[in-house]
Amino acid sequence: MSSTSPVDPLLERAPLLVRDWVSGLFPAPARGLADALLAIAAVILGFGLLFTLLTLVERKALGRMQNRPGPNRTGPFGLLQPIADGIKMLVKEDIVPEAADRPLHFLAPVVLVAFTLVAYAVIPYGRHLLPVDLDAAVLFFFAAGAATELAVFMAGWSSHNKYSLLAAMRALAQLISYELPLLLAVVPVVMLAGTLSTSGIVAAQGRWSFGLVPHWYACTPWGAAGLVIFLIAALAEANRSPFDLPEAESELIAGHLTEYSGFKYALFFMAEYLGMTALCAMAVTLFLGGWQAPCMFLQVVPSYVWFGVKLAAMLGLFIWIRGTLPRLRMDQLMRLAWKFLVPLALLNLGTAAFWRLSAGWEALPAQLLRWALALLLVLGPAAVIGRRLSARVGPRTYRYAAP
Amino acid sequence: MSPLTVCLLISSGLFGIGLAGALCRGNAILVLLGIELMLNAANLNFIAFWRFGPSSSSAAGVIFVLFALAVAAAEAAVGLALVLAIYRHQRNVRLAEAVRLKG
Amino acid sequence: MIPVLTAIAVVLLGAAAVAMALRNLIHCALWLVLAWSALAAFYLWAGAEFLAFAQVLIYVGAVSMVVLFAVLLTRRLPDVNPAPPPPPAGGGRILAGVAAGVLVAGVVARAGLTSPLPAAGAAPVLTTRRLGVELMGAHAGALVVAGVILTMVLIGAVVLAAPDSGDAPEGDS
Numbered sequence: 001m002s003s004t005s006p007v008d009p010l011l012e013r014a015p016l017l018v019r020d021w022v023s024g025l026f027p028a029p030a031r032g033l034a035d036a037l038l039a040i041a042a043v044i045l046g047f048g049l050l051f052t053l054l055t056l057v058e059r060k061a062l063g064r065m066q067n068r069p070g071p072n073r074t075g076p077f078g079l080l081q082p083i084a085d086g087i088k089m090l091v092k093e094d095i096v097p098e099a100a101d102r103p104l105h106f107l108a109p110v111v112l113v114a115f116t117l118v119a120y121a122v123i124p125y126g127r128h129l130l131p132v133d134l135d136a137a138v139l140f141f142f143a144a145g146a147a148t149e150l151a152v153f154m155a156g157w158s159s160h161n162k163y164s165l166l167a168a169m170r171a172l173a174q175l176i177s178y179e180l181p182l183l184l185a186v187v188p189v190v191m192l193a194g195t196l197s198t199s200g201i202v203a204a205q206g207r208w209s210f211g212l213v214p215h216w217y218a219c220t221p222w223g224a225a226g227l228v229i230f231l232i233a234a235l236a237e238a239n240r241s242p243f244d245l246p247e248a249e250s251e252l253i254a255g256h257l258t259e260y261s262g263f264k265y266a267l268f269f270m271a272e273y274l275g276m277t278a279l280c281a282m283a284v285t286l287f288l289g290g291w292q293a294p295c296m297f298l299q300v301v302p303s304y305v306w307f308g309v310k311l312a313a314m315l316g317l318f319i320w321i322r323g324t325l326p327r328l329r330m331d332q333l334m335r336l337a338w339k340f341l342v343p344l345a346l347l348n349l350g351t352a353a354f355w356r357l358s359a360g361w362e363a364l365p366a367q368l369l370r371w372a373l374a375l376l377l378v379l380g381p382a383a384v385i386g387r388r389l390s391a392r393v394g395p396r397t398y399r400y401a402a403p
Numbered sequence: 404m405s406p407l408t409v410c411l412l413i414s415s416g417l418f419g420i421g422l423a424g425a426l427c428r429g430n431a432i433l434v435l436l437g438i439e440l441m442l443n444a445a446n447l448n449f450i451a452f453w454r455f456g457p458s459s460s461s462a463a464g465v466i467f468v469l470f471a472l473a474v475a476a477a478e479a480a481v482g483l484a485l486v487l488a489i490y491r492h493q494r495n496v497r498l499a500e501a502v503r504l505k506g
Numbered sequence: 507m508i509p510v511l512t513a514i515a516v517v518l519l520g521a522a523a524v525a526m527a528l529r530n531l532i533h534c535a536l537w538l539v540l541a542w543s544a545l546a547a548f549y550l551w552a553g554a555e556f557l558a559f560a561q562v563l564i565y566v567g568a569v570s571m572v573v574l575f576a577v578l579l580t581r582r583l584p585d586v587n588p589a590p591p592p593p594p595a596g597g598g599r600i601l602a603g604v605a606a607g608v609l610v611a612g613v614v615a616r617a618g619l620t621s622p623l624p625a626a627g628a629a630p631v632l633t634t635r636r637l638g639v640e641l642m643g644a645h646a647g648a649l650v651v652a653g654v655i656l657t658m659v660l661i662g663a664v665v666l667a668a669p670d671s672g673d674a675p676e677g678d679s
Binding site: 406409410411412413414415416417418419420421422423424425426427428430432433435436437439440443446447450451453454461462464465466468469470472473474476477478479480481483484485486487488490491495496 | 518541549600608610636669
Binding site: 153 | 532536539555556559560562563566567568570571574575578633634635
């Protein structure tokens with residue numbers, strides 16, 4: 001049932017060969033630096049391109065979900081729309097309020113984008129495509145994410161605008177509340193993989209039962225629950241609908257971004273999408289097996305293609321959720337985090353511990369019992385706590401417009 | 404000068420800055436920040452000895468600093484909650500006014 | 507090695523000094539965040555990776571938020587900006603504080619420069635796995651106690667900061 005890693009085919013090694021060729025053009029002492037710079041350039045260019053594509057795909061997809069075509073005038077199928085948006089953002093006048101704190105006002109989007117990009121360094125994009133192999137990679141990723149929250153506050157406060165400040169504090173409250181389920185959902189993964197390094201976590205998911213069923217953590221009860229909790233918390237951390245209260249147009253104008261225009265607004269926009277992509281990439285790495293193929297014989301397809309497919313699926317899920325669910329109010333948001341997700345994440349830790357301790361139950365009836373118990377431990381508390389929390393909400397009433 | 408001496412100078416300098424801040428400033432929050440700086444200076448000291456000290460194969464230095472980090476953060480949280488409680492009484496956080504025992 | 511250390515030291519001490527000297531509390535907090543980041547850079551330089559990331563996560567990501575919230579919740583109304591300058595009698599206190607700081611720093615520095623320091627061993631290599639094993643093994647009791655302390659602090663801080671029953675509720679959660 002274990003995987004035999006094939007001798008790396010040419011497609012797998014292709015990015016490394018390209019990198020070695022390019023850094024071979026540099027003199028020998030600078031080769032290490034050239035390798036690192038090439039990795040940085042590849043990540044920034046690749047995910048920058050993904051960002052532009054993502055804005056277009058999101059607008060088209062949302063449009064179709066809302067029964068309209070989305071942007072289709074600039075270029076065929078609206079493909080040049082991101083370029084038009086970029087030009088618009090660049091030529092807009094950069095207005096800074098007179099009483100604003102100019103250094104902070106300038107630094108806030110810079111710090112935000114910088115720390116969001118730094119988080120991309122520890123995600124394994126392919127079998128040999130990990131920019132920095134850290135021992136405590138998961139902690140590094142979440143430390144970079146925590147540092148981005150400071151930039152939100154800086155943006156709101158430096159604008160010298162009561163509403164920006166209020167919105168920044170609300171956004172901060174949301175971000176720190178959802179950091180807890182985010183981290184708690186990751187702890188079982190670390191416990192079962194036995195390492196904080198992302199390459200180790202991906203390698204620990206590299207087995208198949210009967211060559212067909214992958215041993216990704218999302219294919220276990222506790223892993224599925226962990227993935228759901230992680231995705232909900234990631235939606236909130238990225239300020240995406242249904243948790244986009246901090247920047248919705250009907251709320252305090254544009255929240256902490258009210259006083260930003262032109263390129264700085266584009267930087268915030270980019271940081272939001274980059275953050276969302278980074279969290280999806282981390283979800284893929286932790287729960288969906290990273291670059292591992294779903295079936296053993298499908299390993300002919302290069303690993304980075306599998307990573308791309310899974311990442312695209314996660315991003316599509318986020319866009320779908322945005323187009324479907326209504327926005328949560330602040331108090332509903334907080335209640336969801338503290339009273340629902342945190343207890344469930346803690347219980348998930350117990351379920352994962354049970355799963356690990358019962359790993360020796362090999363016979364078929366024992367396996368069925370193990371799955372049944374784990375599913376009960378995951379679904380039972382969710383149902384009970386969910387019922388208790390919505391107990392005082394009245395029954396849903398529908399009113400339709402008269403024909 | 405060995406690296407250890409330089410690190411000790413840095414940590415004592417940081418401790419001195421934190422001490423000066425905690426003693427001079429009249430604002431309760433800044434006093435707390437000065438205390439945080441002093442705790443950080445102590446952590447720096449621990450790591451300096453862990454790195455440049457003789458028995459450098461144990462993890463005790465790092466573990467001690469981890470616990471000190473957690474406790475310092477906890478103490479900051481409680482201290483700031485106290486500051487909020489004081490603010491509720493006297494509508495400002497000047498320490499010079501928080502001298503009465505009667506609340 | 508030493509140039510990197512000097513650069514980190516300059517940023518660390520400079521940011522800390524500026525943080526303790528400014529009037530505007532929010533600026534103080536943000537300069538202090540820079541100082542904490544410099545300290546994390548020091549931990550990275552010394553080889554304690556896990557500790558550096560924990561320092562960023564805890565201090566820059568959480569303690570700074572608590573400090574900023576406290577500053578914003580305790581501002582004197584109606585003006586937004588810093589407190590009025592202290593009365594002239596405070597000059598003596600400032601002098602005393604700075605003198606105390608210099609004295610402590612001087613004593614420690616003199617001890618460090620004159621007494622024989624132990625020779626440095628080889629640079630320690632600490633894997634996260636080893637850290638985890640030791641935390642859960644030899645120091646498990648301390649870990650449990652730290653958890654209890656943090657829980658007590660969480661409950662205590664909420665109780666302390668909550669409005670007294672009987673007062674009108676002060677704003678949102």
